[in-house]
Structure formats: C-alpha cells, structure tokens
Amino acid sequence: MEYRIGLVGCGTVGQGLLEILDKKREFLRDAYGFESRVVAISDKIRGSLLVPEGIDIPAVLGVLGRGGNLADYPKAAPGQAEPLDPLDMIEKTDAGIIAELTYTNIQTAEPATSYIRKALRTGKHVVTSNKGPAALYYRELQDLARKNGLQFRIEGTVMSGTPVFHLAESGLAGNHVLEAQGILNGTTNFILSKMETEGMEYAAALKLAQELGYAEADPTADVEGFDALAKIVILSNVLMDGSLKTSDVPRKGISSISKADVAAAKKAGYRYKLIAHAKKEAGGVVASVSPQKLPLSDPLAGVMGAQNALSLQTDLMGKVTIQGAGAGKTETGFAILSDMLAIHRCR
Numbered sequence: 001m002e003y004r005i006g007l008v009g010c011g012t013v014g015q016g017l018l019e020i021l022d023k024k025r026e027f028l029r030d031a032y033g034f035e036s037r038v039v040a041i042s043d044k045i046r047g048s049l050l051v052p053e054g055i056d057i058p059a060v061l062g063v064l065g066r067g068g069n070l071a072d073y074p075k076a077a078p079g080q081a082e083p084l085d086p087l088d089m090i091e092k093t094d095a096g097i098i099a100e101l102t103y104t105n106i107q108t109a110e111p112a113t114s115y116i117r118k119a120l121r122t123g124k125h126v127v128t129s130n131k132g133p134a135a136l137y138y139r140e141l142q143d144l145a146r147k148n149g150l151q152f153r154i155e156g157t158v159m160s161g162t163p164v165f166h167l168a169e170s171g172l173a174g175n176h177v178l179e180a181q182g183i184l185n186g187t188t189n190f191i192l193s194k195m196e197t198e199g200m201e202y203a204a205a206l207k208l209a210q211e212l213g214y215a216e217a218d219p220t221a222d223v224e225g226f227d228a229l230a231k232i233v234i235l236s237n238v239l240m241d242g243s244l245k246t247s248d249v250p251r252k253g254i255s256s257i258s259k260a261d262v263a264a265a266k267k268a269g270y271r272y273k274l275i276a277h278a279k280k281e282a283g284g285v286v287a288s289v290s291p292q293k294l295p296l297s298d299p300l301a302g303v304m305g306a307q308n309a310l311s312l313q314t315d316l317m318g319k320v321t322i323q324g325a326g327a328g329k330t331e332t333g334f335a336i337l338s339d340m341l342a343i344h345r346c347r
Helices: 012-023 025-032 057-065 086-092 112-121 131-147 164-171 186-197 202-211 226-239 259-267 329-345
Strands: 002-008 035-043 047-050 097-100 125-128 177-183 270-281 284-295 307-314 318-325
Touching: 002 012, 002 086, 002 329, 012 025, 012 035, 012 057, 012 329, 025 035, 025 329, 035 086, 047 086, 086 112, 097 112, 097 329, 112 125, 112 131, 125 131, 125 329, 131 226, 164 226, 164 318, 164 329, 177 226, 186 202, 186 259, 186 270, 186 307, 226 270, 226 284, 259 270
Parallel strands: 002 035, 002 097, 097 125
Antiparallel strands: 035 047, 177 270, 177 307, 270 284, 307 318
16 A cells, blocks of 8 residues: 655654665565655755655655755756745645654744644644654644544654554553653763763763764753653653643753762662653652662663663553664654554554
8 A cells, every 4th residue: 555655854854764765665565565655845944845746765865965955856847846834735745644853842842733733634644753742732633633533653752763652552552551760861871871881070971972963062951851851741641641741740850960979879789860750640640850870670770872761560561671772863764664554554
C-alpha cells in the first residue's frame, strides 16, 4: 500500500527520514507492504515543494546537502517550488500522512500545534518528534485525531528511535504502567559520565559536550532539566493517564554538581544521574526531575555516555528497562518511520 507523505520541517530529522525512505524503499515494500511517496515539503528556512507525482528524494537531498534551497530542486515544474507556508501546504497537499518535524517550543508548542491541528482537521494522520505539542496538548490532539478517524503518533518525542510507546502499546499490552524512572537527556548523562570517569569539572565536561555536538551553544534546556521535564510530562500523560502540565513538575538541573560531589558519590558506591520520575498515586500522577545518587545496582546507574534509558514499573511484568539512543539524525528519522509503519499496520 502506498502512502503519500508531506513533511513540515526538513532539517536534520526530516533529512534523516528522507534518507531512510530512499535507502529502505525496497525492503519496506517487500517486508511490510509499505510504499511511500513524498509529495510535499514545507520548511521555513529551506523553502517548499508541492509535487503530486512524487519528489525525487536523492535530488532533494543533494540540493540540501549543498546548503541549497528547495527552490533549487532541479526537477520542479512551474509553481511546484514557490514559497508555501506550512499551513497552506497542509491544506493543498493530498498527503495522507504529515510528518511534523519543526523545532520544539516547550513554552507555547507553536507553531507546531497549529500545524498538527490543521493536518488532523483536513483528514491527515500526523507523526511528530516535537516535544512541545505532546507535552502541552497531547490529550486534545489525540481526541481530535480519534474524532476524525485518524492517528496522532509521537514515538520520537521521548527517546528518539528507542521504542518507548511502541513497547507499551504492543510488547507490554495488558499492563498498567505504575511508575516511570529514566535518564531522558543524553547531554547531561554525557557530562556526568565525563565528570566521573575522567575527573572533569562540570564546565570542562559541558564544553566538551558542546564541541562534540551533544550540547547546544545555549545548553539551558538540557543542563537545567527542561528537556527531561517535557519528556516526563509526556510519559506521565500518555502511559499513566495523567493530566500534568509542565508547571506541575518540580525541576532541578545538574549545573550545581561539582567534580567533588561526583567523586564523593562514587566513593560511597553511588553514581549521579539526572532522573526524570513519575508515579501513580491516589490523587493522580506525581512527577519530578532532579539529580539523584543511584546505587550501582540500579539498572540506570550503568547507563553511561549520551545513552538514554527508562525503567517502567508495571503491574504484571514488574520492572522493565529499555536503553538506547535518545537523539540523532537517523535514530529520530527511524522513530518517524516506525510511527508510519504503525499507521500502516492499523489500516
């Protein structure tokens, strides 16, 4: 079955998705009966394409790889590469799936939420890696999708391509998730790992993380716990039927932790990790984000470097822990593909 796909946003994740769809085209068709045709792209920086017969993915990747604009797409017919706002693209395209891959705004979740609402109201499934809409408006958007007989999927929002929601939906089907505890930010885990294993001060470890591309020039979202905060809110509301807002969750980052703190914890048999935690209680779900000293026997204590991990406490299976990449071009592109395949399986 062929799916016509539109991309809103074609930066790192969008290009990762395009590479996968091109490279895996025959495999996806033969193994899953899944065929794709990318018919539209709209990106605030790189321009737009609306090509009903299908976009030549290698040609587009070649243009973008040279730092070009979609207006430079060599196979565009007149009118196909004219500037097009994402809302207009969503309205005009006959794509059945919109991949919303724009930047995250955790304060307002815009403009991504408007794009998602538009897609769902015009009969299109939505897959996204954007934490903002999932953290602030998950219930509303999921209800809108169901009202219209559509799917709204968010696998890439918490641990990139590491399958958190697919695990809960399929592998752990029939379980209630009672508690979630995880390392949900690779940047902070990398910094804390370097502080312990190489005796680096916080500032030096942060600088290294920035040089390697793990941390942004402004690392606040990572090191002060805002990224992990958004993710634990998503997990609470999706897996534990919570109704948390980001303002409900106390948050503390790792910027005040010193090399001496890390060394003292290690000497006592503990290891610092930035832990996002949520638990079902009588009044609902309670969550927090803060640095914790974990005993070395804890499965999360052994997770080093930029890796992420999550432990889910369930009523039937007890504790289940999953570990994997929490970011990356290919990994997050895969998360989007995995949601498209889930839509395909549910057709």
